[in-house]
Amino acid sequence: xxxxxxxxxxxxxxxxxxxxxxxxxxxxxxxxxxxxxxxxxxxxxxxxxxxxxxxxxxxxxxxxxxxxxxxxxxxxxxxxxxxxxxxxxxxxxxxxxxxxxxxxxxxxxxxxxxxxxxxxxxxxxxxxxxxxxxxxxxxxxxxxxxxxxxxxxxxxxxxxxxxxxxxxxxxxxxxxxxxxxxxxxxxxxxxxxxxxxxxxxxxxxxxxxxxxxxxxxxxxxxxxxxxxxxxxxxxxxxxxxxxxxxxxxxxxxxxxxxxxxxxxxxxxxxxxxxxxxxxxxxxxxxxxxxxxxxxxxxxxxxxxxxxxxxxxxxxxxxxxxxxxxxxxxxxxxxxxxxxxxxxxxxxxxxxxxxxxxxxxxxxxxxxxxxxxxxxxxxxxxxxxxxxxxxxxxxxxxxxxxxxxxxxxxxxxxxxxxxxxxxxxxxxxxxxxxxxxxxxxxxxxxxxxxxxxxxxxxxxxxxxxxxxxxxxxxxxxxxxxxxxxxxxxxxxxxxxxxxxxxxxxxxxxxxxxxxxxxxxxx
Numbered sequence: 001x002x003x004x005x006x007x008x009x010x011x012x013x014x015x016x017x018x019x020x021x022x023x024x025x026x027x028x029x030x031x032x033x034x035x036x037x038x039x040x041x042x043x044x045x046x047x048x049x050x051x052x053x054x055x056x057x058x059x060x061x062x063x064x065x066x067x068x069x070x071x072x073x074x075x076x077x078x079x080x081x082x083x084x085x086x087x088x089x090x091x092x093x094x095x096x097x098x099x100x101x102x103x104x105x106x107x108x109x110x111x112x113x114x115x116x117x118x119x120x121x122x123x124x125x126x127x128x129x130x131x132x133x134x135x136x137x138x139x140x141x142x143x144x145x146x147x148x149x150x151x152x153x154x155x156x157x158x159x160x161x162x163x164x165x166x167x168x169x170x171x172x173x174x175x176x177x178x179x180x181x182x183x184x185x186x187x188x189x190x191x192x193x194x195x196x197x198x199x200x201x202x203x204x205x206x207x208x209x210x211x212x213x214x215x216x217x218x219x220x221x222x223x224x225x226x227x228x229x230x231x232x233x234x235x236x237x238x239x240x241x242x243x244x245x246x247x248x249x250x251x252x253x254x255x256x257x258x259x260x261x262x263x264x265x266x267x268x269x270x271x272x273x274x275x276x277x278x279x280x281x282x283x284x285x286x287x288x289x290x291x292x293x294x295x296x297x298x299x300x301x302x303x304x305x306x307x308x309x310x311x312x313x314x315x316x317x318x319x320x321x322x323x324x325x326x327x328x329x330x331x332x333x334x335x336x337x338x339x340x341x342x343x344x345x346x347x348x349x350x351x352x353x354x355x356x357x358x359x360x361x362x363x364x365x366x367x368x369x370x371x372x373x374x375x376x377x378x379x380x381x382x383x384x385x386x387x388x389x390x391x392x393x394x395x396x397x398x399x400x401x402x403x404x405x406x407x408x409x410x411x412x413x414x415x416x417x418x419x420x421x422x423x424x425x426x427x428x429x430x431x432x433x434x435x436x437x438x439x440x441x442x443x444x445x446x447x448x449x450x451x452x453x454x455x456x457x458x459x460x461x462x463x464x465x466x467x468x469x470x471x472x473x474x475x476x477x478x479x480x481x482x483x484x485x486x487x488x489x490x491x492x493x494x495x496x497x498x499x500x501x502x503x504x505x506x507x508x509x510x511x512x513x514x515x516x517x518x519x520x521x
Contacts, residue, residue, distance in 0.1 A: 001038035007046065013089055014047035018097030021050050024064040026057030032156060033061035036079050049096060059157065062150075067095040072145045074138045078153025082125035083265070087134040087151065094142035102139060102186060109190055109197065110143045117193065119149040120173045122157075122166050127342035128251055128265050129183050133170040136186045155345045165416050167438065168333040168343050181333045183249075185242060187285040198303050205283065205305035210296050211237045213505055214307055216288050217315030217448075219245025220491050221481025223271040224498030225313045225505075230278035232506050237281040239288065239299065239307060244268030245317040246445075246482070247491060251341045256492055267491075283307075288316070291455050297476065311505040314452070314464060314472070314479040315498060318445035318489070323355060327411030327418075328441075335418025336411060340364040340440045347372050347438040353421055354378070355408055356442035362386035362394050364442050374399045376434050378406040378423055380443075406432075411439060447483045459485050470501030476512070478505045 002010065025040050027033035040052050040063060057064070059077040065088075066073050072095060080088040094100050100107065119137050123130035137149035154161045154169055164173070172179040179192070191197045213229040215222045218240030229236040242248070250264030275282065287302045296308040320338040322328060328336055337343040340354075344367060352372050354365045357379030363386075365375045377384075377394070382405050384391050394400050405426040412420045412433075421434045449462045457465045457473035464472055464479040466486075471478050480501035481494035 001035055002042045007042060010043065010089065011046040014043075014050065014092065014096075016093055016096070016098045017047055017049045019049065019067070019069055021047075021092055021096045022066040022068055023050065023052040024057070024066060025052060025054050026060045026062045027054065028060050030061065032079055036061040036063055039063075039079065039081075043092065050092070059150075059152070065091045065095050067097075067142065070145045072142050073148045074141050075148070075150035077150055078125075078156040080151060083128055083131045084123065084125060084134060084151060087131050087138060090135055091138050091142070094139060100139050100142060106186060106190070107143055109194065110140050110147070110186075113144060113147070113190075113193060115146065116175075117147045118175050119147070119179070120152060121149060122152045122154045122161060122164075122169055122171045122173075124154055124169050124342060124345040126251075126345055127169050127339075128263060129249055129339070129342055130170040131265065132248070133172065133184055136184065136189060137172070139186060140189065155348065161346065165334065167335050167346055167417060168337055169346065170342075171333075183242065185285055191285070201285075202301070202303040202305040205286070205301070205303070205307060208237075208281070208307060209235075211235050211281070211307070211309035212509060213237075213311045213313065213502070214239065214297070214299060214309035215313045215315055216240070216299060217245065217313075217317055217481070217483070218243040218282070218284065219315060219317045219481060219494065220247060220271065221317070221483075221494040221498035221501070222313070222315035223275050224495040225315060225480055225502040226275050226280045227278060228499050228502035229506065230275075230280050232502075234506065234509070236279070237283065237307065237309070238275070239283045239286050239301070241285065241287050243272050243282065243284055246319070247271075249339055249342075250491075253491065255490070288451055290451060291477070293474070293476075310476070311509055312477045313470075313498070313501050313505060314456075314477065314483060315481045315494075315501075316448040316483050317494075318447045318482040320441065321444045321446045323408050323411075323441055323443070325408055325410055327413065331411050331413045331418045331439075334416065335413065335437060336439050336441065338441050340368050340442075343438070343440075344368050344371050349373050350437040351376070351435065352438035352440060353434055353436050354440045354442055356444070357381065357384035357386055357402070357404070358442070358444070359386045359390060360444075361442035362390040364440055365394055365400050366390070366397065368440065369394075369397045369399050372399075372438075374401070376400075376436070377402045378408055378421075379404045380407055380426070381405070445482060445489065449483060466497075466501075468500075469504030469507070470497060471504055471508070476505075476508055478502075478508075 062077040064075040074091040141147045141149045212234035290300045351374045353376045406423045410422040463485040478501040480497040
């Protein structure tokens with residue numbers, strides 16, 4: 001099943017096992033089941049501490065990773081390859097006693113959770129967001145035996161996907177009820193299970209001393225700013241909803257200079273590891289609510305906590321732009337999607353639309369055309385904005401229809417899922433209906449600056465206006481990355497602007513250190 005190179009790597013990883021691990025495989029005579037049996041054999045051959053037994057389970061093919069010492073159970077329904085192979089390796093390591101990389105207080109909080117929690121997580125093997133969710137729930141299952149998690153390959157178990165009306169991944173169910181859709185971290189899961197968790201976290205954040213430099217946002221710009229700040233010996237903090245930002249949802253990255261090709265989750269992991277090489281206080285799962293100056297700068301969070309700092313770097317990035325038409329929110333996750341790589345496999349053999357004729361839209365159409373029955377591309381303008389090479393490729397494919405001057409006006413459904421889309425022909429004013437099962441929105445980004453309106457100067461598009469040093473209209477407040485008015489939204493440019501803003505903030509501190517200390521006192 002595994003090639004020689006991967007087998008050698010697996011054998012090296014499994015040398016970290018501290019105790020026995022049992023694999024329980026449920027298989028039949030299908031091709032996927034035979035591949036799973038072969039995978040289980042490769043794992044057993046890689047370590048004397050791993051054994052395998054075969055028995056009929058609830059789902060076939062499937063494999064459970066069990067720690068016989070505390071009876072923890074982590075399961076994979078389907079073949080955990082692609083992005084999920086890492087999840088399988090981590091499940092083996094954590095079940096086998098390898099230390100889990102979570103703060104001690106988080107581990108104890110998981111261990112003390114009362115009750116039983118049975119998670120079922122539906123994924124697609126092409127989804128780059130799914131492993132993050134699988135690994136979060138698997139870590140919790142490895143810590144507390146009253147928590148179980150099963151990864152379910154939605155493309156393989158299509159009847160379950162249909163019965164539960166799953167049209168977006170990762171989709172998590174808890175004890176048979178819908179729990180979450182999309183990325184979710186260990187702390188976010190705990191906040192949903194333990195209603196007092198958010199309050200305790202806010203109380204802890206309120207006790208923190210003032211920072212020299214506080215970065216709001218954990219994407220490439222925020223990471224670069226934090227590294228440059230920490231290297232200057234400054235007391236540095238990052239507060240963010242999640243580390244990585246939009247990059248975590250990017251599949252292929254081929255224009256990051258010095259790296260021929262990588263993927264978003266891998267780059268995010270490397271960014272976080274690099275930041276953690278320095279003394280940076282990373283505070284995740286926190287969203288900023290307001291910014292004010294009271295001697296120092298105060299950032300108030302949605303949790304109720306307030307963080308203070310001598311300088312601020314705003315690096316909150318951007319998010320997918322929505323259509324803002326009737327039905328979009330109602331059917332979000334029920335046919336309306338924003339990540340073709342994640343959710344595309346769930347629409348195999350069906351008809352879908354892509355909204356947007358830029359590079360991302362046409363790339364999405366090309367990718368989807370290899371999976372779905374037919375793709376309709378709707379572009380608002382009179383012509384496509386994608387690169388010519390992408391346009392030629394899309395037009396050469398027999399199952400892509402491109403419609404220009406099309407204004408999407410409504411998403412229609414049957415109450416549980418999308419059934420059609422209505423658009424207006426801008427040239428004739430005629431209203432048209434496209435029957436379909438999925439709509440992939442690819443119409444650009446919106447800066448995350450709603451919480452800063454009236455605080456710093458912005459463009460009409462909501463982008464923060466910065467000077468050559470990254471400083472905003474407020475001295476001591478800097479901004480970097482896709483949230484600013486930089487004309488090019490690229491990972492490498494965001495990193496450079498993060499470094500610029502950090503150096504600009506450092507220069508500000510040098511020139512205003514006495515003033516800042518007097519006001520803080």
